[in-house]
Amino acid sequence: MKAEIISIGTELLLGEITDTNAPYLASQLPLLGIDLYWISQVGDNQARLVEVLKRAWQRSGLILTTGGLGPTEDDLTREAIAELLGEKLETEPVLEHEIRGFFAQRGIEMPLSTIKQAALIPSADPIHNIRGTAPGWWVERDGRILIAMPGPPEEMQHMWHEEILPRLRQCSTGGIIFSKTFKTFGLPEAAVGELVSPLLSSVNPTLAVYARTDGIHLRLTAKAGSQKQAEKMIAEGEVSIRAILGEYIWGTDDETLEAVIGRLLVEKGLSLAVMESCTGGLLATTITDVPGSSAYFKGGLVAYSNEAKIAYGVDAKIISEYGALSPEVAQAMAEAAKMFLGADVGVGITGIEETEAKSVGMVYIGMDDGKNRRVVKGNYPGSRPRVKRRATTAALFELRKTLTK
Numbered sequence: 241m242k243a244e245i246i247s248i249g250t251e252l253l254l255g256e257i258t259d260t261n262a263p264y265l266a267s268q269l270p271l272l273g274i275d276l277y278w279i280s281q282v283g284d285n286q287a288r289l290v291e292v293l294k295r296a297w298q299r300s301g302l303i304l305t306t307g308g309l310g311p312t313e314d315d316l317t318r319e320a321i322a323e324l325l326g327e328k329l330e331t332e333p334v335l336e337h338e339i340r341g342f343f344a345q346r347g348i349e350m351p352l353s354t355i356k357q358a359a360l361i362p363s364a365d366p367i368h369n370i371r372g373t374a375p376g377w378w379v380e381r382d383g384r385i386l387i388a389m390p391g392p393p394e395e396m397q398h399m400w401h402e403e404i405l406p407r408l409r410q411c412s413t414g415g416i417i418f419s420k421t422f423k424t425f426g427l428p429e430a431a432v433g434e435l436v437s438p439l440l441s442s443v444n445p446t447l448a449v450y451a452r453t454d455g456i457h458l459r460l461t462a463k464a465g466s467q468k469q470a471e472k473m474i475a476e477g478e479v480s481i482r483a484i485l486g487e488y489i490w491g492t493d494d495e496t497l498e499a500v501i502g503r504l505l506v507e508k509g510l511s512l513a514v515m516e517s518c519t520g521g522l523l524a525t526t527i528t529d530v531p532g533s534s535a536y537f538k539g540g541l542v543a544y545s546n547e548a549k550i551a552y553g554v555d556a557k558i559i560s561e562y563g564a565l566s567p568e569v570a571q572a573m574a575e576a577a578k579m580f581l582g583a584d585v586g587v588g589i590t591g592i593e594e595t596e597a598k599s600v601g602m603v604y605i606g607m608d609d610g611k612n613r614r615v616v617k618g619n620y621p622g623s624r625p626r627v628k629r630r631a632t633t634a635a636l637f638e639l640r641k642t643l644t645k
Contacts (some may be wrong), residue, residue: 454497
C-alpha cells in the first residue's frame with residue numbers, strides 16, 4: 241500500500257511552527273509494512289487543499305492528513321474532503337452532544353462555531369478525540385482510506401495510538417518494515433560513506449547515510465514478512481556495520497550521547513564535573529537534560545575569562561606560559577573541575593571563537609578520570625552556536641570513550 245501524508249495549515253508555510261506530525265507518522269508507517277511515498281504541506285485554502293487531496297486520491301491507497309479540523313473559518317479539511325468526494329456535510333447529533341459535554345464538564349461556555357466540528361459526510365466515520373473537541377475522520381471509498389487527524393501533536397498522537405493504529409493493523413498485509421539507526425561521531429559523512437560503501441548496494445536490507453548535529457547516522461532498513469525475520473536481517477547487517485565503524489558508533493535509535501554517558505557513570509558508580517569556556521555552559525546544560533542526572537553530575541563551571549579559570553583552580557602559570565587556548569589549559573581545567581567539585585571524572589573545554597593566529601572553531605577537550613589524563617583536539621568551524629554544539633558533542637563522545645576503556 242502506498243501512503244501519503246498531508247500537513248495542513250498556513251502557519252506551516254509561513255514558518256511560524258515546525259511540522260512535527262509528518263515525521264512522527266512517517267516513523268509509524270513502517271511498523272505496519274506501509275510504504276510512505278509522499279509528504280505535502282498546504283495552507284488553509286480550500287481550492288488548494290482540494291487540489292492536493294485529488295492528487296493524493298489518484299496515487300495513494302492511504303492518505304493521512306493532520307490539521308484543519310478546528311472550529312474557525314480557516315479550518316477547512318472537512319469541507320475539502322466533502323468537495324473531493326462530492327458529499328454533503330451534515331451535523332452528527334452524537335458528536336454535537338459529545339462536544340457540548342466537553343465544555344459543560346469544564347464549566348466553560350461553548351462558542352457556537354465549535355459545532356462545525358460535529359459535521360460528517362456519509363462516507364466518514366468519526367474518530368474519537370479524548371484530548372480535544374475535534375473528532376477525526378476515517379473515510380473508506382473506492383479502495384482507498386483517508387484519515388483526517390487534528391493538528392495539535394498531543395491530540396494527534398493519542399488518536400493515532402488509541403484509535404487509528406489498531407484499526408490499520410487489521411488492514412495490513414502482514415509484512416513489516418523495520419529499521420535500526422546507528423549513530424557515529426568523529427568521521428565526516430564522506431568518510432563514513434566510503435567505509436560502508438560495500439553495504440550501500442544491498443537491496444534488502446538497505447543502508448542510508450546522513451549527517452545530523454550529533455554526528456553521522458546510518459539507517460539500516462529491512463522488509464520482511466514478520467518482525468522476527470526483519471530483526472534477524474537487521475542483526476546480520478549490524479555485525480557488518482560494527483565491524484567497519486567500531487568505536488565510532490556511540491549509540492543506536494533514540495539514544496542520546498548524554499543519556500549514554502549518564503548510564504555509564506551510574507553503572508561505574510562515578511561522578512562527573514565539567515569546566516567549560518567556549519561552550520558557555522552548554523555541556524552542563526546538555527548533561528542535565530537527562531532525568532536523574534543529579535545522581536552523578538556534581539556541577540559545571542563556566543570559566544569564560546582567565547580570571548574565572550584561575551579562581552576555579554587552574555594554575556595561572558599554565559595560562560601565562562601556554563595561553564588559555566591550549567591543550568595544557570584544557571587538561572588543567574579538567575583537573576581543576578574534578579578537584580573543585582569533588583568528582584571522580586573531570587572534563588575541560590577551551591576553544592577559539594575569534595582570533596587571527598588560529599582558525600575559528602579549534603577546540604581542546606581535556607579528560608581526567610583519576611587514572612588517565614588526555615587531551616583531544618578538534619576543529620569545528622562555523623557560527624558560534626555551531627562551534628558550541630559540535631564541541632559539546634565532541635566532549636561527550638570523548639567522555640564516553642574514557643568511560644568505556
